[in-house]
Amino acid sequence: GAVVSQHPSWVICKSGTSVKIECRSLDFQATTMFWYRQFPKQSLMLMATSNEGSKATYEQGVEKDKFLINHASLTLSTLTVTSAHPEDSSFYICSARDPTAYANTGELFFGEGSRLTVL
Amino acid sequence: GIQVEQSPPDLILQEGANSTLRCNFSDSVNNLQWFHQNPWGQLINLFYIPSGTKQNGRLSATTVATERYSLLYISSSQTTDSGVYFCAVEEEGGGNKLTFGTGTQLKVEL
Numbered sequence: 669g670a671v672v673s674q675h676p677s678w679v680i681c682k683s684g685t686s687v688k689i690e691c692r693s694l695d696f697q698a699t700t701m702f703w704y705r706q707f708p709k710q711s712l713m714l715m716a717t718s719n720e721g722s723k724a725t726y727e728q729g730v731e732k733d734k735f736l737i738n739h740a741s742l743t744l745s746t747l748t749v750t751s752a753h754p755e756d757s758s759f760y761i762c763s764a765r766d767p768t769a770y771a772n773t774g775e776l777f778f779g780e781g782s783r784l785t786v787l
Numbered sequence: 788g789i790q791v792e793q794s795p796p797d798l799i800l801q802e803g804a805n806s807t808l809r810c811n812f813s814d815s816v817n818n819l820q821w822f823h824q825n826p827w828g829q830l831i832n833l834f835y836i837p838s839g840t841k842q843n844g845r846l847s848a849t850t851v852a853t854e855r856y857s858l859l860y861i862s863s864s865q866t867t868d869s870g871v872y873f874c875a876v877e878e879e880g881g882g883n884k885l886t887f888g889t890g891t892q893l894k895v896e897l
Contacts, residue, residue: 765883774837
């Protein structure tokens with residue numbers, strides 16, 4: 669299947685700093701990527717849809733100024749957690765669909781995830 | 788938005804046992820996927836199954852879209868099957884995004 673890679677896998681930062689997480693599609697071009705957030709022992713919740721060359725679409729309740737998303741190329745989307753606080757500590761995971769395969773499968777593939785701990 | 792409920796929430800099995808995990812959803816869907824989340828958090832694609840039945844080794848899945856449910860069967864379970872199983876659906880007209888179910892935490896013991 670399609671390969672999606674995230675970096676870093678884990679990051680620890682001090683409160684008040686900003687952290688950038690990268691999501692790359694390695695063997696296909698993705699016009700759309702999705703960012704999810706998962707708290708311990710809970711399900712994945714969609715945060716936003718990242719659109720190449722345009723603004724991201726945020727889900728209700730997600731602060732767009734807090735979670736900056738940039739999708740500057742067809743293979744890279746970034747999520748920046750600005751002025752991070754301990755409550756932002758979570759597992760962040762991105763996903764993408766190979767558009768050339770969508771007509772056949774519609775299957776979404778996920779990155780490895782990034783575990784953020786804010787001290 | 789669409790609601791996706793999974794049952795049971797927790798399951799403990801002896802190695803070698805069989806199990807059935809259920810996913811109910813509240814509205815019509817375009818797509819449905821099953822995932823296994825390993826202890827490191829990575830989501831492993833198990834099935835893309837908006838309808839019908841598929842099998843892959845000891846795993847199989849069935850989706851009855853008209854009745855809004857899907858089942859994941861695990862046969863001859865192994866300790867490596869432990870983890871959390873999620874179903875996720877793409878709601879019709881939902882913009883190609885997946886909504887995840889509540890998950891089933893599976894533990895397989897020797």
